[in-house]
Amino acid sequence: MNTTSAGVATAVTFLWLGMVLAISFLEAPLKFRAPGVTVPIGLGIGRVVFRALNRVEAVLALALIVAVAVGGPPLSVSLTAATALLLLAVQLLLIRPALNRRSDRVLAGESLPRSRAHHYYVATETAKVLDLLALGLLLILR
Template identity: 45%
Template sequence: MMLIKTTHAPRWARAAMLFIPAVWLGLIIGISFLEAPLKFTAPGITIPLGLGIGRRVFLAMNIVEAALGVFLLIALITLWRNHRYQELPNFNKMRFWSLVALVLLLIKTVVIRPLLAVHTDRVLAGTFEGGSSTHYYYIGVEVLLVIVLVALMIVAMRGLLPPTADVAGVVPHEKTAADE
């Protein structure tokens, strides 16, 4: 399997368009979809204890996501600068899905997470029993982010690999009158 060669697009930036979404996707699946729900099923975990652990885990996760987002943006800008000189296949789709992922990350960390912090503060203080709809917004953004990251990986792969070539020595079947 050979990558499409472009003179000006650095290999690290092209690789980053696959690597970063894959790592980010694994982080979301591992933390949001596995660790978070399972934590509350462990023996001896109370709601306040689970929320305290969750706050630390999601803070760490959001820091890593922010770093991944910055690296993705750097790779995207690098590819964009080079795309002006030599077209990189699927670049516009890579740019679109990258920007959607970054906007979702911003919404999640700047809007939803602070709202969740208010709710968890109230639960930890004993003034609120929990169960806010804000958690559903967070989960919804996570699901959208998973879809967007998968789409980004698909378009990046299509942009980095050459189109499917004919198998050596096999001529594609030409349509004849008998085929119609």
């Protein structure tokens, strides 16, 4: 992989990783512990924040695709980058729509138990964090 492409891919990877860690594993659980934040308020905030995060993730994913494609990476980098993209696609196309439908119902006043979709989202988010960490390390150690 050429130096410029590897540098861009590394920067994009660690920026993406940092954003996911900060939002998904710090902001998301903590907002419900703040005084006065009800479930509907927390869901409303979460929807706005995750919509923004997912848009930024899509841009970062595109930048990563370009940097990796231009750089002629080793197979390990290509596969690890593809895994991150696949995990994001699963979240955006399969899991988020179910979470949005559920949060619409909760915001409309229904009392619902925690959904399995939430657990799937956390599982894919955890896998994405581990994958981005591995990708970043592969890029640094290339």
